[in-house]
Amino acid sequence: MLILRSSSASPFGRKIKIAATVLGFANRIEVQMAKTTDPEDSLRQQNPLGKIPTLVLEDGTALFDSPVITEYLDYLAGGEKLLPAGAERFDVLTKQAMADGIVDAAILIVYERRFRPAEKVDTNWLSYQQDKIDRSLNAFEANPLPHVSHGSPDAAQIALACALGYLDFRLGGEWREGRDKLVGWLDDFAASVPSFEATQPHD
Structure with missing residues (x-):
């Protein structure tokens, strides 16, 4: 299960939620709320910038920010779904x-x-x-x-x-x-x- 650290108000997190649903990955991603201003939140260990969205892979690797996560989801889907090839x-x-x-x-x-x-x-x-x-x-x-x-x-x-x-x-x-x-x-x-x-x- 992939873990998306985000918030209910984040437009960048919203991008990832929509992309995941469009690609059919909604059931493969668990959304966990993150508090970017809380030094005790594990977000800062997952992403040194302490920013959302951050996608935590099954092996613990963290990907950020939203363009990188978007490209990763496109890759998981076989490519050229969200990002076309060529020019x-x-x-x-x-x-x-x-x-x-x-x-x-x-x-x-x-x-x-x-x-x-x-x-x-x-x-x-x-x-x-x-x-x-x-x-x-x-x-x-x-x-x-x-x-x-x-x-x-x-x-x-x-x-x-x-x-x-x-x-x-x-x-x-x-x-x-x-x-x-x-x-x-x-x-x-x-x-x-x-x-x-x-x-x-x-x-």
Whole structure:
């Protein structure tokens, strides 16, 4: 049994849960909640960075972070399920990285507001992160990812859906204004991939 260390709110952990379900591995992975701020949590022994998601293999080897775990699951499935071969692979990897970058910037916004007193929140820092999000969303709006075929999304599609879901969850869904193509794309993804709804984040 593989062990996924994650949390119910983690968008990166959500990526892995969706990927595992799409590939038919849901019954091979046990999800164990991790507390990244708890020094007593075994996560820090499994992953020196103390980050989630971390996938612990049956021999105790730990894999991290989400792009590595995604690639490993694709390998277990025989390859070319989430990540295509050839030149197309690099397009999927790059778009996965852009979607992950949206989440990275959103998390920094959340943490800035959560861990600093209101009078010390750096609005320039917030704007800097928000600009990353907006530029990336605009790029996806201008050149939308393909709609999911036969309920089998690739790694970039999963990453983008989880990024948009996180923006809804933590930043109030403001990304939706003026981005009708992306909104429609996410609606189609949710309808085509049942595990998206099944993995809705919560605190």
